[in-house]
Amino acid sequence: MAGQPIINDSEKERRKIKSVSKMKEIMTTYYIEAKTARENGKKVAWITSGGPVEFLIAMDVIPVYPENHGAMIGASKMGVELCEKAEEMGYSRDLCSYARADIACSVTNGGPIGGLPKPDFLVCCNNICGTVLKWYEVAARYYNVPLFILDTPFIHTTMSEASKKYVIAQTYEYIDFLEKQCGKKMDFDRMHQVGKLGVQALRLWQEVLDTAAHKPAPMTAFDAFFHLALIVTLRGTQIAVDYYKQLRDEMNQRIKDKIAMVPNEKYRLLWDNLPVWYRTKWLSDKFSAHNACLVGDTYTSAWSGIMDLIDEDNFIETGAVAYSSVYINVSLDNMLETLKKLIKKYDVDGLVMHSNRSCKPYSLGQYDLQKLVMKELKLPTLIIEADMVDERSFSESQIETRIDAFMETLKA
Amino acid sequence: MITAGIDIGSITAKAAVLKDGEILGTRVMFTGYNASQAGKNVIDELAKEIQIRVDDLDAVVATGYGRNSVEFATKAITEITCHGAGAHFLNPDIRFIIDIGGQDSKVIRIDENGRVADFAMNDKCAAGTGRFLEVMARALEVDLDGFGDICMQGKEPAKISSICTVFAESEVISLISKGETRENIIAGIHESVASRVSALAKRVGVVEPVMMTGGVAKNIGAVRALEAKLETTIQVSEYAQVNGAIGAAILAGK
Numbered sequence A: 001m002a003g004q005p006i007i008n009d010s011e012k013e014r015r016k017i018k019s020v021s022k023m024k025e026i027m028t029t030y031y032i033e034a035k036t037a038r039e040n041g042k043k044v045a046w047i048t049s050g051g052p053v054e055f056l057i058a059m060d061v062i063p064v065y066p067e068n069h070g071a072m073i074g075a076s077k078m079g080v081e082l083c084e085k086a087e088e089m090g091y092s093r094d095l096c097s098y099a100r101a102d103i104a105c106s107v108t109n110g111g112p113i114g115g116l117p118k119p120d121f122l123v124c125c126n127n128i129c130g131t132v133l134k135w136y137e138v139a140a141r142y143y144n145v146p147l148f149i150l151d152t153p154f155i156h157t158t159m160s161e162a163s164k165k166y167v168i169a170q171t172y173e174y175i176d177f178l179e180k181q182c183g184k185k186m187d188f189d190r191m192h193q194v195g196k197l198g199v200q201a202l203r204l205w206q207e208v209l210d211t212a213a214h215k216p217a218p219m220t221a222f223d224a225f226f227h228l229a230l231i232v233t234l235r236g237t238q239i240a241v242d243y244y245k246q247l248r249d250e251m252n253q254r255i256k257d258k259i260a261m262v263p264n265e266k267y268r269l270l271w272d273n274l275p276v277w278y279r280t281k282w283l284s285d286k287f288s289a290h291n292a293c294l295v296g297d298t299y300t301s302a303w304s305g306i307m308d309l310i311d312e313d314n315f316i317e318t319g320a321v322a323y324s325s326v327y328i329n330v331s332l333d334n335m336l337e338t339l340k341k342l343i344k345k346y347d348v349d350g351l352v353m354h355s356n357r358s359c360k361p362y363s364l365g366q367y368d369l370q371k372l373v374m375k376e377l378k379l380p381t382l383i384i385e386a387d388m389v390d391e392r393s394f395s396e397s398q399i400e401t402r403i404d405a406f407m408e409t410l411k412a
Numbered sequence B: 001m002i003t004a005g006i007d008i009g010s011i012t013a014k015a016a017v018l019k020d021g022e023i024l025g026t027r028v029m030f031t032g033y034n035a036s037q038a039g040k041n042v043i044d045e046l047a048k049e050i051q052i053r054v055d056d057l058d059a060v061v062a063t064g065y066g067r068n069s070v071e072f073a074t075k076a077i078t079e080i081t082c083h084g085a086g087a088h089f090l091n092p093d094i095r096f097i098i099d100i101g102g103q104d105s106k107v108i109r110i111d112e113n114g115r116v117a118d119f120a121m122n123d124k125c126a127a128g129t130g131r132f133l134e135v136m137a138r139a140l141e142v143d144l145d146g147f148g149d150i151c152m153q154g155k156e157p158a159k160i161s162s163i164c165t166v167f168a169e170s171e172v173i174s175l176i177s178k179g180e181t182r183e184n185i186i187a188g189i190h191e192s193v194a195s196r197v198s199a200l201a202k203r204v205g206v207v208e209p210v211m212m213t214g215g216v217a218k219n220i221g222a223v224r225a226l227e228a229k230l231e232t233t234i235q236v237s238e239y240a241q242v243n244g245a246i247g248a249a250i251l252a253g254k
């Protein structure tokens, strides 16, 4: 881009987040442990990203997340090949690309880590979507293992007492299920500890994200997409707590040292929906070339968004309510409230919405949200159409024109 | 001050040269395979025609899909912003632009200064674009230039329900075999484009007066069908097809 100051390598080096290497190390160890679980006499459970993982940790079960695996597939640009494989198997192209890529991996042992370790049982919570129900049923049949379904009713306004009772009752059933699968009783003291650690990790994660409210932001949403992995995979462990402490401290130090992730941050934007995993670098470069920084997003803050609903001393019952209240299990009105808070907190100049062909519950209603945001907050918004894993739904020149045009209107 | 705008679209390359707020000339040619070459050719030819030297240009703005491949341009600006500036230049009252080009259609709301207030573009699909009309004209063995006129003769537009270009083409073929008149089929095709584009326009919110730009604006059938759908009159300038290039030339002067 013309007019861009030349940035030398040492400056680039200075802007790199140092904790990244630690994060990679933790994730590698985690996947090695998961893949060698059987040799070490441990059980493996597959669980949905919004599912109550703390119970598995308390029972010493290794949780594995097909969605996180899907994100890895996307980031390694292996999505198309695997999605096509699933389509050959008869799955519709309209099915979520996480599900397609992951189902194909089960059969081919393909993907960046040669497939996920075989599960001993499955835990599916439908607080994120209805797709996971069928996806996990397919996996249960394929691996011939038991499946536990935690059904969280959709929240239109507030969660009714009946719904609360319903989800709490299922939480106890979930514990029974785990005790049966593991052949041992739940240690409630341990559970209490894990619940506390989980909440602590969520708080720390929120603190990490909050640092981007600083101008200029020490990190961007693209960094958040990367560092999110532990909140998904290791929530409830000391490892996650320690890591996010380190990351938060690094971010605060960057603020002190005046290190901005986008060198000439001038425009601050909020991102909505899942990342476009195979294009994070391209998008991040594209926005920074316009001196624009994605300072926050609805996706990575979805996990910590529910933390205030959890009472650490009563995790089992309050956790159930919190899990039901995640960002995409609530009405548009509630989503709009969350959006407004984020827009205010990060003091953004615009909203960029990724209309994600895969994730229907996230993308449905975006046009209405866009209208409301523009009307009530007079905030410029942009919608780009893509898919988080399936590159066939990404058209570079179209997206480039939209982003350029959007930035031109912001600058005008 | 002499400025030029070059608009490289998927099908045609357009150029416009302005001198102190007056249009000196415009030119349209096929883009072909090499967008960068097309940019050079179109400005060379126009320069020859209006008897200036390309070197005399004070500033050049490139726009359109090929905007980043015009090496001699001073700046690249998207066609959204350029169409806004162009329409505002042609008629300062205009508040809404419908631009249907070869591979996309867009709707742009502009403020009283010609600045973009909001815009929307079609999905990654040929429905509602010039390409759609082109494919249909070929299926019906009608010359694209006469397409709009024949459309006006259709009494009862045939229903084309598929938005996918490929499916719509087979729908058209089955209508032919059922004996539907060519005029009615063509009218139906234009209605299909109009409903696609009007949905886009309504999303952004139509504000009158409305102008249509881009190559498809030359097609009277498409303009009338859109007017009916949006219940408004649509202005079409003689410069509709080169509006983006004109806007680029204006922005080059700023």
Ligand code: SF4
Residues within 6 Å of the ligand: A067, A096, A097, A098, A099, A128, A129, A130, A131, A132, A358, A359, A360, A361, A362
């Ligand atoms: S549809 Fe959305 S929420 Fe459901 S698994 Fe796919 S990406 Fe996740």
